[in-house]
Amino acid sequence: MLAKELLDWFPEAQISDQPIEKLGYLTLPLTSQQWILLEETNLTEREKQLIALLTQQEQASSLNPWYSYLIEGKGQAPQTFKKIQLVYCHLSYYQQENLASWLDMMQTLFPNCQTVLQVGVQDYVFILQQDKYSSVRSILSDTIEAVEYDFGLRLSIMLGQVWSQTGYQALSDLIQAERDLFKAWWRQGHQGVHTFSQLYLWSLGEGLVDHRFIKDYLRQLILDQDQIQEIILSLWENSAVLTKTAQQLYLHRNSLQYKIDKWEELTGLQLKELTDLTLCYQLILPDIL
Structure with a gap:
């Protein structure tokens, strides 16, 4: 729910970029970055009970060590991992009685799901451990319509980037940039299942998101992998045709396929898929022009 809509209902409310404890007031999380401050004397008992339910859900997530590590950037990961991926879900419409069943489903x-976090009134994040990479694109794309119908939902979903634990950037900074990207997208009313690459390329023309952390991280990752920059450029020049690319790079086709597969395992980016290839090509443009 947008802050503007709530202010129409509660004109005396205050919007804050951080939670505030103030005597005689209730604080309700709107999104991961905004809270609304409501004076208790202006609320009915029914409204107070609803707010208590919503804030209780948010507090439960905040006690999860994954929440502290990934969302707040505090402490250590609750378990060791090499790679991680977040799946972001925004519910633009849902029936409260179906919510628990939907979360379980x-x-x-995701057999590699470690936990699920509530990061807003209508926002959930599923944390997938991707040490042994498993693509979830087809799983969600094939089931989204049935899920919405069965559980009475309207969903916006982004399959996040696969992130590794490296010294390039703090993981929480990368996650925050990713969440900002997803938020900018669903706030414009978009629905369905989309990948990180699709939303990243969409946002370049919108000018709504700071891409600096993500861009620097992925560009450095490309530079550190053997021949990946050359492979990206050659695939782009050859319309992602592997045979022509292998010939141009003097590689056996199987060797080229192996390097492409290893890159996907590391990042989740499929260089034979034109959207992912476009993202990677855009990242190396400063180095080849």
């Missing part, structure tokens, strides 16, 4: 779709 979503976790069964």
Whole structure:
């Protein structure tokens, strides 16, 4: 729910970029970066009970060590991992009685799901451990319509980037940039399942998101991998045709395929898929022009 809509209902409310404890007031999380401050004397008992329910859900997530590590950038990961991927879900419409069942079902779709966090009133994040990479694109794309119908939902979903634990950037900074990207997208009313690459390229023309952390991280990752920059450029020049690319790079086709597969395992980016290839090509443009 947008802050503007709530202010229409509660004109005396205050919007804050951080949670505030103030005597006689209730604080309700709007998104991961905004809270609304409501004076208790202006609320009915029913409104107070609803706010208590919503804030209780948010507090439960904040006690999760993954929340502290990934969302707040505090402490250590609750378990060791090499790679991680977040799946972001925004519910633009849902029936409260179906919510728990939907969350259980979503976790069964991801065998590598470590936990689920609530990061806003209508926002959930599923944390997938991707040490042994498993693509979830087809799983969600094939089931989204049935899920919405069965559980009475309207969903906006972004499959996040696969992130590694490296010294390039603080992981929480990368996650925050990713969440900002997703938020800018669903706030414009978009729905369905989309990948990180699709939303990243969409946002370049919108000018709504700071890409600096993500761009620097992925560009450095490309530079550090053997021949990946050359492979990206050659695939782009040859319309992602592997045979022509292998010939141009003097590589056996199987060797080229192996390097492409290793890159996907590391990042989740499929260089034979034109959207992912476009993202990677855009990242290396400063180095080849």
